[in-house]
Amino acid sequence: MEFSTQTIVAVAAYAGGGICMGLGAVGAAIGEGYTAAWANLATSRNSELSPDIFKNMLVGQAVAESASIFALVIAILLLFLDVQGAALIKAAALLGAGICMGLGALGSGIGSGFPGGQACFGIARQPAVTSRLTTNMLIGSAVSQTPAIFSMVVALMLIFIDFSAMPFHPGWAALIGAGLSTGLAAIGSGYGGGLAAGASCEGLARQPLTVAPLTTTMLVGQAVSQTPSIFGLLVSFILMFRTPAPSASLAAAAALLAAGLCTGLGGIGPGIGNGQAAAGAVRWVARNMAMGADLMRVMLVGQAVSQSTAIYAMVVSLVLIFVV
Amino acid sequence: MAIEGADLVKAAAYLGAGISMGLGAIGPGVGEGMVAAKACEAIGANPNEAGLLTRTMLVGQAVSESTGIYSLVIALLLLFVV
Numbered sequence: 248m249e250f251s252t253q254t255i256v257a258v259a260a261y262a263g264g265g266i267c268m269g270l271g272a273v274g275a276a277i278g279e280g281y282t283a284a285w286a287n288l289a290t291s292r293n294s295e296l297s298p299d300i301f302k303n304m305l306v307g308q309a310v311a312e313s314a315s316i317f318a319l320v321i322a323i324l325l326l327f328l329d330v331q332g333a334a335l336i337k338a339a340a341l342l343g344a345g346i347c348m349g350l351g352a353l354g355s356g357i358g359s360g361f362p363g364g365q366a367c368f369g370i371a372r373q374p375a376v377t378s379r380l381t382t383n384m385l386i387g388s389a390v391s392q393t394p395a396i397f398s399m400v401v402a403l404m405l406i407f408i409d410f411s412a413m414p415f416h417p418g419w420a421a422l423i424g425a426g427l428s429t430g431l432a433a434i435g436s437g438y439g440g441g442l443a444a445g446a447s448c449e450g451l452a453r454q455p456l457t458v459a460p461l462t463t464t465m466l467v468g469q470a471v472s473q474t475p476s477i478f479g480l481l482v483s484f485i486l487m488f489r490t491p492a493p494s495a496s497l498a499a500a501a502a503l504l505a506a507g508l509c510t511g512l513g514g515i516g517p518g519i520g521n522g523q524a525a526a527g528a529v530r531w532v533a534r535n536m537a538m539g540a541d542l543m544r545v546m547l548v549g550q551a552v553s554q555s556t557a558i559y560a561m562v563v564s565l566v567l568i569f570v571v
Numbered sequence: 572m573a574i575e576g577a578d579l580v581k582a583a584a585y586l587g588a589g590i591s592m593g594l595g596a597i598g599p600g601v602g603e604g605m606v607a608a609k610a611c612e613a614i615g616a617n618p619n620e621a622g623l624l625t626r627t628m629l630v631g632q633a634v635s636e637s638t639g640i641y642s643l644v645i646a647l648l649l650l651f652v653v
Contacts, residue, residue, distance in 0.1 A: 431593075435600070475600075497574055498581035505589025509646075512593025513600075520604020527608025531615025538618050542611050545625055549607020552632040556596035556639035563592040563646045567585060571650055 252338075256330040259338035263345025264325035267402075270349030271318020271356075278311035278360025278441070285364030289371035299377050300367050306381065307363020310388040314356040314395040314437070321348040321402045334411040339419035343426030344405035347483075350430030350511075351398020351437075354518070358441020359388040365445040369452025376455040383451055383462060387444025390469045394433030394440070394476040394518075401429040401483050414493035417500035424507025425486040428564070431511025432479025432518070432557075439472035439522020446526035450533025457532060460539040464532050467543065468525020471550045475514030475521075475557040482510040482564050489568070506567040513560020520553035588649040595642020602635040 250258075286304035290297045325345055330337065366384035370377050405426060410418065447465035451458055486507060491499065528546035532539050610628035614621045 439604075496578045496581075498578050498585060501582035502585040505586045507589075508586075509589035509593040512590070513596035516597035516600025517604075518600070520600040520602070520607070523601070523604035524607030524611065527611035531612050535615040535618070538615050541618065541621055542615055545611050545614055545621075545628070546607065548625070549603065549610060549628060549632065552629065552636065553600050553603035553607060555636060556599045556642075559639060559643045560592050560596045563588060563643070563650070566650055567589060571585060 252335050253330055253333065255335060256333045256338045256341065259342040260325045260328055260330060263342045264322040265345070267318050267325065267345035267349040268322040271315050271322070271352035274353040274356025274437070275311050275315035276356070278357045278363070279308040281360035282307045282311065282363030282367065286367040289368045293371040293374070296370055296374055299374070300370050303370055303377070303381055303384070304363065304367050307360070307366060307384055307388065310385065310392065311356055311359035311363060313392055314352040314359065317395055317399045318348050318352045321345065321399065321406070324406055328406065336410045336413055336415050336418050336422070339422040340405045340410050343423045344402040346423065347398050347405065347426035347430040348402040351433035352395050354434035354437025355392050355395035356437070358391040358437045358439070358444070361441040361445030362387040362391070362448045365448035365452075369448050372452045373455055376451065379455065379458060380448055380451055383458070384444070384448050386462065387447055387465060387469070388441070390466065390473070391437055391440040391444055393473055394436040397476055397480050398429050398433045401425065401480065404487060408487070413490050417491050417494055417503055420500035420504040421486040421491055424504045425483040426507070428486065428507040428511040429476070429479045429483040431508070432476045432514030435515035435518020436473045436476035437518075439518040439520070439525070440469040442522035443468040443472060443525035443529055446529040450529055454533045454536070457536045460532050460536060461529060464529050464539065464543055464546070465525065468521070468528060468546060468550070471547070471554070472518055472521040472525060474554060475518040478557055478561045479510050479514050482506060482561065485568060502567045502571050506564040509560050509567065510564040514557050517554050517557035521550045524549045524553060584649045584653055588646040591642050591649065592646040596639055599636050599639035603632040606631045606635065
C-alpha cells in the first residue's frame with residue numbers, strides 16, 4: 248500500500264495530538280488531587296478558615312492546571328494544522344511535538360500540586376501568614392512550570408519551523424529525538440522543583456520568620472533541579488538545528504534517536520533527586536535558621552553529585568550526535 | 572530499502588548505548604538526592620557533626636553513583652568497542 252505524503256503527515260499530526268493530550272492530562276490531575284487532598288485535611292483541622300483554604304486551593308490548582316492547558320493548546324494546533332503540501336519530514340516533526348509536550352506536562356503538573364497542598368495545610372496551621380503562603384506557593388509552583396514551558400517552546404518550534412531542507416533520513420530520528428529529549432527531561436525537573444516548593448510552604452507555616460532564607464534556599468534548589476531539563480533543551484536544539492548528512496543507514500538514524508532518549512531519560516532521576524535535596528534543606532532552614540548557610544552548602548554539594556549522571560547522559564548524547 | 576546486517580548491528584549498539592545511559596542515570600539521581608536530603612536534615616538537627624555527616628553523605632552518594640558509572644561504561648563500550 249502506498250500512501251500520499253499528506254496522508255502520512257496527517258496521521259502523524261493526529262497521533263501526536265492524541266499522545267500530547269493523553270499524557271499531558273496525567274500530571275496536572277495528580278497534582279490537583281494532591282492539593283485538594285491537603286485542602287480537605289486543612290479544613291478538617293480548622294474549619295473556620297474554610298473560605299481562605301478553598302480560595303488558596305483553587306489558585307494552586309489553577310497553576311497546576313496550566314501544564315495540561317499547554318498540552319491542550321499543542322494538541323489543538325496539531326489537530327487543525329494545515330498539512331497541505333508539507334514535506335514528509337513534517338510528519339516526524341509533528342509526532343515529535345506531540346511526544347514532547349505530552350511528556351513535558353507530566354512532571355510540572357504533579358510538582359505544582361505539592362506547594363498548593365502544603366500552602367492549604369499551612370493556612371490551617373498559621374492563619375496569620377495566609378497571604379505570604381499564597382505568594383510563596385505561587386513563586387514555587389511557577390518555577391515548577393518552567394520545564395513544561397520548555398517543552399511547549401520545543402513543541403511549537405517543531406510545529407512551525409520549516410524542516411524541509413533536512414534530509415528525511417536520518418532527519419526523522421533527529422526530530423523525534425528532539426521531542427523525546429526535552430519532554431522526558433522535563434519530568435524530573437518539574438517534579439523535583441515541586442518537592443522543593445512544597446517543603447518551603449510547609450516550612451513557612453512552621454516558622455513564618457524564616458521566610459527570606461526559605462524562599463532563597465527554595466529558589467536556588469529549584470534552579471539546580473531545572474538543570475537536567477536545560478540539558479534536554481540543549482540537546483533538542485542541537486538535534487533540530489544541526490542538519491544531518493543524508494544517509495540511508497539505519498545506524499545514523501538510531502544514533503540521533505538514542506541521543507534524544509539518553510539525555511531525556513537521564514534527566515529524570517537527577518531532576519527528582521535535586522528536588523529531594525532542596526526539599527530537605529528547605530525543611531530544616533525553617534527549623535534551624537542559624538544553619539541556613541551550611542544547609543545551602545551541603546544542599547549544593549549533594550545536588551552536584553546527584554547531577555553527575557545527567558551530565559554523563561548528556562556526554563553520551565553528544566558523542567552519539569557528533570562523534571559516531 | 573534493504574538493511575544490511577552490519578548496519579542493523581551498529582544501529583542496535585547506538586540505541587542500546589542511549590537506553591543504557593539514559594535509564595541508568597535515573598536511579599543514582601534519585602538515590603543521591605535522597606542522601607543529600609537526609610544529610611541536610613541531619614546537619615540541621617545536629618550541626619556539631621556537620622563534617623562527619625557531609626563525609627557520610629559523599630561516601631554514600633559515591634556508592635550510589637556506581638551503577639550510573641556501570642551504565643556509562645556499557646554505553647561507551649557499545650559506542651566504541653563492540
